[in-house]
Amino acid sequence: MSVQDGPDREQVLAWVERVATFVSEEWGLAPITGRILGWLMACDPPEQTGGEIAAAIGASRASLTTNLQLLTSIKLIRRVRKPGERNVYYVIEDDAWSKVARQKLAAFTVFDGLAAEGLELGWTDEAQTRRIRAARASIAAFLDR
Numbered sequence: 001m002s003v004q005d006g007p008d009r010e011q012v013l014a015w016v017e018r019v020a021t022f023v024s025e026e027w028g029l030a031p032i033t034g035r036i037l038g039w040l041m042a043c044d045p046p047e048q049t050g051g052e053i054a055a056a057i058g059a060s061r062a063s064l065t066t067n068l069q070l071l072t073s074i075k076l077i078r079r080v081r082k083p084g085e086r087n088v089y090y091v092i093e094d095d096a097w098s099k100v101a102r103q104k105l106a107a108f109t110v111f112d113g114l115a116a117e118g119l120e121l122g123w124t125d126e127a128q129t130r131r132i133r134a135a136r137a138s139i140a141a142f143l144d145r
Helices: 009-027 031-042 050-057 061-073 096-119 126-142
Strands: 077-081 088-092
Touching: 009 031, 009 050, 031 050, 031 061, 031 077, 031 088, 050 061, 050 088, 061 077, 061 088, 096 126
Parallel strands: none
Antiparallel strands: 077 088
16 A cells, blocks of 8 residues: 555646636636646646646647647746757746736736826716725725835
8 A cells, every 4th residue: 555645636636627717717717727727836747748738637739739828928837848858848937926916916006097097087076086096095005005
């Protein structure tokens, strides 16, 4: 009898599916995009070929290729080659999650600018700007301004 060190494959795949749901619901991306990210966060070895990823998450090669290109273009994952091998491997970027956080913070900053513009439209009744000011206050609190 062997001693298992870590979760079994079914547990990992269930977690990968929860990552997929989060990515789909919170970021508006296809669930397969979240499955790829979840798998690349949890897999061993950390670098995987497209075929290995497709087999692990049950994806078609066409869908996988499109989503790997998306994740590569936004620099959450990168392509790597191993010396002496022809295969292309994919690995999650070490700073992927700090990139995501910075992008979200940058989006809040941009929206705050839009809200500031909204306040300058010449409103005559302050009650009309209450929701815009509330948005700016929430963003300011979030960004520690």
